[in-house]
Each structure stands twice: as structure tokens, then as C-alpha cells.
Amino acid sequence: MKIVVCVKQVPDSAAAIVVEDGKVNWGDAPIVINPWDEYAVEAALQLTEKYGGDVVALSMGGDKAKEALKHALAMGCSEAILINDPELAEMDASGAAKVLAAGIQKVGDVEMAIFGKQAIDNDTGVTPAMTARVLGWPMISLISAVENIADGSIKAKRFMEEGNQIFESKLPAVASIVKDYSDPRYPSFMGIRKASRAEIPNLTAGDLGISKPENKVKWFGVDNPPVRDITNEKIEGETPEEIAANLVSKIMEEKVL
Amino acid sequence: MAKILVFIDQYKGEAGMASWEALLAGKMLADKLGGGLSAVIVGSGVEALANTAFHYGAEEVFLADDVSLADYRAEAYALGLAKATEAADPEVVLFPTTTRGRELAAMLAIDTDSGVLVDATEMDVEDGAVVATRPIYAGKVIAKVKCEAKPQIITLRARAFGKPEADESLSGNITKLDGLMAEADIATKVLDTEMVEGGVSLTDANVIVSGGRGVSNNAGLEVPGDITDEKEIEIWKATQGFGLIQELADVLDAAVGASRAAVDANYISYAHQVGQTGKTVAPDLYIACGISGAIQHMAGMRSSKVLVAINKDGDAPVFKEARYGVVGDLFDVLPAITAEFKKQLGK
Numbered sequence: 349m350k351i352v353v354c355v356k357q358v359p360d361s362a363a364a365i366v367v368e369d370g371k372v373n374w375g376d377a378p379i380v381i382n383p384w385d386e387y388a389v390e391a392a393l394q395l396t397e398k399y400g401g402d403v404v405a406l407s408m409g410g411d412k413a414k415e416a417l418k419h420a421l422a423m424g425c426s427e428a429i430l431i432n433d434p435e436l437a438e439m440d441a442s443g444a445a446k447v448l449a450a451g452i453q454k455v456g457d458v459e460m461a462i463f464g465k466q467a468i469d470n471d472t473g474v475t476p477a478m479t480a481r482v483l484g485w486p487m488i489s490l491i492s493a494v495e496n497i498a499d500g501s502i503k504a505k506r507f508m509e510e511g512n513q514i515f516e517s518k519l520p521a522v523a524s525i526v527k528d529y530s531d532p533r534y535p536s537f538m539g540i541r542k543a544s545r546a547e548i549p550n551l552t553a554g555d556l557g558i559s560k561p562e563n564k565v566k567w568f569g570v571d572n573p574p575v576r577d578i579t580n581e582k583i584e585g586e587t588p589e590e591i592a593a594n595l596v597s598k599i600m601e602e603k604v605l
Numbered sequence: 606m607a608k609i610l611v612f613i614d615q616y617k618g619e620a621g622m623a624s625w626e627a628l629l630a631g632k633m634l635a636d637k638l639g640g641g642l643s644a645v646i647v648g649s650g651v652e653a654l655a656n657t658a659f660h661y662g663a664e665e666v667f668l669a670d671d672v673s674l675a676d677y678r679a680e681a682y683a684l685g686l687a688k689a690t691e692a693a694d695p696e697v698v699l700f701p702t703t704t705r706g707r708e709l710a711a712m713l714a715i716d717t718d719s720g721v722l723v724d725a726t727e728m729d730v731e732d733g734a735v736v737a738t739r740p741i742y743a744g745k746v747i748a749k750v751k752c753e754a755k756p757q758i759i760t761l762r763a764r765a766f767g768k769p770e771a772d773e774s775l776s777g778n779i780t781k782l783d784g785l786m787a788e789a790d791i792a793t794k795v796l797d798t799e800m801v802e803g804g805v806s807l808t809d810a811n812v813i814v815s816g817g818r819g820v821s822n823n824a825g826l827e828v829p830g831d832i833t834d835e836k837e838i839e840i841w842k843a844t845q846g847f848g849l850i851q852e853l854a855d856v857l858d859a860a861v862g863a864s865r866a867a868v869d870a871n872y873i874s875y876a877h878q879v880g881q882t883g884k885t886v887a888p889d890l891y892i893a894c895g896i897s898g899a900i901q902h903m904a905g906m907r908s909s910k911v912l913v914a915i916n917k918d919g920d921a922p923v924f925k926e927a928r929y930g931v932v933g934d935l936f937d938v939l940p941a942i943t944a945e946f947k948k949q950l951g952k
């Protein structure tokens with residue numbers, strides 16, 4: 349079974365991000381693999397460990413995206429591909445989906461394309477379903493466990509707001525993974541060594557046989573959120589009851605209940 | 606006429622407040638753009654819901670109602686939605702930012718060769734098009750975006766567009782859609798559903814009481830003798846702590862939230878997690894108990910109106926963003942707070 353796992357490079361979730369001169373600036377915060385995509389890589393690896401096959405990590409981005417791919421390789425992916433083409437910079441989600449779909453097709457014979465739930469930079473969470481639609485494959489989102497894969501079909505459990513759905517779907521399919529699946533493994537020493545030596549091929553739009561998809565979403569710019577001016581007030585009291593009485597009176601005055 | 610189409614996200618015939626908020630936001634756009642307001646409902650046996658949509662302002666409902674739509678399956682729902690979009694020919698399609706809403710908006714964008722603006726918190730109209738404000742980088746940055754194709758597809762953050770009110774005197778027209786997917790053509794089959802315990806939905810909640818790792822930290826609690834395993838003792842203590850949180854939540858009709866540390870330690874299920882990798886919430890009142898206030902947690906609840914923090918450690922970062930802070934042990938303070946609210950609210 350061949351699985352493609354799509355990974356993105358993002359600034360660390362703890363980064364203090366500010367807008368300066370109309371641009372997003374995360375200072376010297378490290379750039380890491382998108383945390384949700386680590387779960388996707390883990391799921392892909394566990395599936396091929398159980399059912400055989402290979403995991404190809406795929407990313408679209410600049411040179412920095414190589415670090416996300418190296419992390420995926422260090423975790424155990426057998427191959428990594430970077431779609432790196434200045435032509436394809438500043439792409440919206442629908443454009444990214446079209447390019448990733450072309451990348452998945454280029455790999456060929458893929459039974460599952462596994463995505464993270466959401467990228468923590470732009471917070472859109474729409475690329476997986478868009479890619480599924482471009483490929484014409486079923487979208488099986490928010491998978492928390494896979495029960496079985498056999499005869500071109502997958503039986504799995506997915507998260508919904510109201511509970512879980514146990515379902516069966518034909519493959520190939522696009523899946524996204526939630527954290528209940530399993531904690532992502534740490535890269536092994538051997539894995540890190542292998543990843544550091546790996547040559548990651550750069551593909552261009554031309555290599556994929558596509559031209560630049562047209563952006564549908566136009567950005568007018570970014571800004572810092574309005575500063576919230578919060579007065580901190582410590583609630584004191586001699587006993588829990590006294591503290592509670594003081595706090596509850598304050599909250600009642602806020603008229604939020 | 607610039608028609609606005611709103612997707613009503615129903616499950617087993619019920620829709621959450623976020624869908625009605627989307628109708629209210631749609632009404633605002635329809636007034637500015639000078640068009641009508643329609644809704645689309647996809648499901649099985651959901652005609653009754655059309656009436657609720659009329660009460661919340663829809664003038665017309667497109668109904669994709671078929672047994673094949675009893676369970677949520679993305680492809681089947683996406684086709685129903687695409688049929689409604691074709692029939693309504695809207696300028697703008699709005700969705701609540703729920704899991705299904707987000708997914709179907711994405712699929713519709715590809716089906717109509719458009720794009721999607723996700724999780725908008727504000728909308729303005731400029732030159733006949735919608736300019737949406739959306740938080741990115743977990744709310745650390747605000748972006749202004751526009752969808753330059755037709756239809757403009759936008760998902761809306763819960764509680765960001767006001768409180769809708771139903772007017773039972775309103776009614777409208779229902780248009781039934783056909784050409785839906787035949788069961789044999791749907792690639793997924795649902796075998797079973799496991800429902801989680803009900804309770805107030807986090808994203809719709811007006812009040813949230815959340816617990817963190819601190820809920821298991823009570824040395825004074827007497828653990829039943831038959832629990833000896835260290836992890837089991839910790840979970841047992843956490844259950845007592847979340848019990849206190851639940852009691853306060855019950856008095857306030859609040860939803861129960863949690864930090865990732867509490868979820869990772871198996872104190873409570875992931876569905877309750879608030880933060881960058883959990884839910885983004887914006888209640889009027891958020892009470893954080895035994896939560897330190899890590900940046901990834903604050904990212905999910907920063908836009909709460911009034912934040913109250915209860916923490917043993919007076920230096921915990923959560924106090925910097927809290928309107929009211931109580932430095933104390935949650936096991937001592939919470940029961941007293943619950944009792945006081947009961948008294949003051951007359952419950």
C-alpha cells in the first residue's frame with residue numbers, strides 16, 4: 349500500500365507573532381512541522397507497518413519546508429518530495445489543493461493521502477477536503493482509529509461533534525487525522541541520521557504538468573488584534589465563602605449571566 | 606438580486622445555534638446587498654427544520670431530503686449542497702464553522718471553482734463584495750480577506766454575529782431538490798455511531814467552566830482503598846475535580862472545557878479541549894480552574910468577554926489575562942463559588 353502524507357512547515361505554536369510593516373513576523377521562533385501533521389505521519393507509518401507498503405511525505409513550500417519533510421523522514425517515511433516553485437508561492441487553499449492533488453497523482457498508485465486536521469499558521473483546515481474533491485476521492489475526515497484495511501476498503505472511526513462514526517469507505521481516499529489516533533513517535537537517532545543525508549527532490553509546476561492555479565482568495569493585509577485592555581483584579585477573602593461571595597458579586601455586576 | 610444562501614448544519618434533525626447565527630449574518634448581508642435570504646438543509650426527514658429556518662429569517666428553503674442522507678457522508682451532502690447552489694444561484698454562501706460546515710464549504714469551493722474564507726469574525730460589504738475579517742495564527746494576527754469568485758463562500762465563527770431571535774409568524778417557500786446520490790454510488794457506508802454524552806456545546810456556550818492539570822492535585826482527598834495504581838489514583842482525583850467543575854457548570858448552564866494537559870492525562874475526552882489544537886471559544890464568561898495559561902490554551906479562549914482564573918500559584922500566567930483572579934485551591938474555592946451562585950441566582 350502506498351500512502352502519501354502531506355506535511356506543512358509552520359512557526360512554533362509558542363511563537364510570539366506580531367505584524368510589523370504589514371507583514372507577519374515570528375522573530376527567531378523555530379519553524380517546525382505542523383503539529384497536526386505529526387499525527388498524520390504517525391498514522392501513515394502505523395498503517396504501513398501493519399499492512400505493508402511505503403509512506404511518501406509531500407510538501408509544497410519554499411526551501412524551509414525541507415525541515416518538515418526531514419522530520420517526516422526521521423520519523424520513518426521512506427521518501428520525501430518537495431514541490432518548490434516560486435511560481436506557486438502565495439497560494440490560497442484551493443490552489444494548494446490543486447497542486448497537492450497533482451503531486452499525489454505524480455507519485456502514482458496511491459491508496460491513501462493522509463493530511464493533518466489543520467495548519468496552525470493560516471488556521472483554515474480546508475485543504476484536505478478540497479484535495480479530495482479535486483482528486484474525486486472520498487473524504488474521510490478526522491479519523492481517530494483504523495480497524496481494518498482489506499480489499500480496497502477501509503473500516504475506521506471518525507470524530508464528529510455529536511460522537512463517533514464507524515464507517516467503511518472505498519479506497520483510494522483522502523483522510524485527515526485527529527490526535528486520539530496515537531501520539532506521534534519521536535524521530536530515532538538512526539532516523540535523524542538518514543534524514544540528514546536524504547536528497548529531497550524539488551518538483552516544479554512544470555514537473556507536475558500543471559500551470560499555476562488561480563487564487564480565489566485575495567488578502568488585503570494583516571494586522572495585530574486590537575489590544576485588550578484588561579484590568580486584573582485579585583479577589584481576596586478570609587475564607588473560601590468570603591472569596592466566593594466577593595467573586596460572585598463582581599461577576600453578577602458584569603451582566604454576563 | 607444578490608441572493609445569500611445559508612447552510613443549516615443539522616444532525617438527526619437538529620441544528621445548533623451557530624446555523625441560526627449564520628442566518629442572522631446572512632440577513633445583514635442581504636439587507637446591504639439588496640437580495641433575498643435562502644437556506645439549504647440536507648438530511649433525511651428534515652422538512653420540519655425548514656420551519657425553524659423561516660422563523661430565523663429564511664425566505665426560501667432548498668431541501669435535499671432523502672434516506673441516503675440520514676447519516677452524514679461528505680460526498681452525498683456535498684452533492685445536495687451543490688444542487689441547492691445551482692438552483693439558488695447565490696452571490697454568497699454562508700456556513701457555520703462546524704466540522705461539517707468547514708468540510709462542505711471546502712468541497713463546494715472546488716465544485717464551483719471558487720474559494721473559501723474560513724471562520725470569519727466580521728463581514729463588511731465593499732463594492733458589492735464581502736470583505737471578511739478572520740483570525741489567523743490562533744488569533745495572534747487578524748487578516749482581511751475577500752473571495753474573488755462566485756459564489757463567495759464564507760464560514761462564520763460561532764457567537765461572532767449576534768444573537769438570533771426566532772419569529773414564529775414567519776414562513777416561506779420550500780423547494781425540494783432531486784438528482785441526489787443513489788446509495789449505490791456513495792463510497793462510504795456508516796456502520797455505527799457512538800454518541801457522546803450531551804451537555805452544552807462548547808462553541809455555542811455563553812459560559813464555560815474549564816479544568817486543567819490542577820483538577821487532580823488534592824493531597825487531602827481520601828482515595829478509596831481499592832484504588833492503588835498511581836495513575837488510577839490520579840484519574841480518580843481528577844474525576845472528583847471535574848465533578849466540582851460540572852456542579853458549577855450545571856448551576857450556570859455552562860459547558861465544560863479542559864486544557865490539553867487534562868485531556869492528555871485522560872481526565873476528560875478530547876471533545877472538551879480548548880486551545881490551539883482544540884476548540885476556539887468565545888463565551889461571555891470563562892472560568893479557568895487549575896489551568897496555568899499556556900499560550901496554546903489562551904489562543905482558544907482569548908476572545909472570552911470576562912475571564913476568571915482560579916489557581917494555586919499567584920504567578921501563573923493565566924492571571925495576566927484574567928479580569929478576576931482567585932489565588933487558591935480549586936478544591937476549596939469551587940464548592941463555595943457554586944453555593945454562592947446558587948444563592949444569588951435563586952437556584
Ligand SMILES: Cc1cc2nc3c(=O)[nH]c(=O)nc-3n(C[C@H](O)[C@H](O)[C@H](O)COP(=O)(O)OP(=O)(O)OC[C@H]3O[C@@H](n4cnc5c(N)ncnc54)[C@H](O)[C@@H]3O)c2cc1C
Pocket residue numbers: 361383816817818819820822823863864865866867878879880881882883884894895896897898899900901902905915916917918921933934935936
Ligand atoms: C503544538 C501544541 C499545541 C497545543 N495545544 C493546546 C491546546 O489546544 N489547548 C491547551 O490547553 N494546551 C495546548 N498545548 C499545551 C500547552 O502548552 C500547555 O502544556 C497546557 O495548556 C497546560 O495545561 P494546564 O494549564 O492544565 O497544565 P499546567 O501547565 O501543568 O498547569 C496546571 C496549573 O494548575 C495549578 N494547580 C495545581 N493544583 C491546583 C489546585 N488544587 N487548585 C488550583 N490550581 C491548581 C498549577 O498552579 C498550574 O498553574 C499545546 C502545546 C503544543 C506544543
Ligand SMILES: Nc1ncnc2c1ncn2[C@@H]1O[C@H](COP(=O)(O)O)[C@@H](O)[C@H]1O
Pocket residue numbers: 354355356382384385388406407408409441444448462463464465466467468470471472473474475476
Ligand atoms: N503547503 C502544503 N504542503 C503540504 N501539505 C499541506 C500544505 N498546506 C496544507 N497542507 C495539508 O493540509 C492540512 C490542512 O491545512 P490547512 O487547510 O491549510 O489548514 C495540513 O495539516 C497539511 O496536512
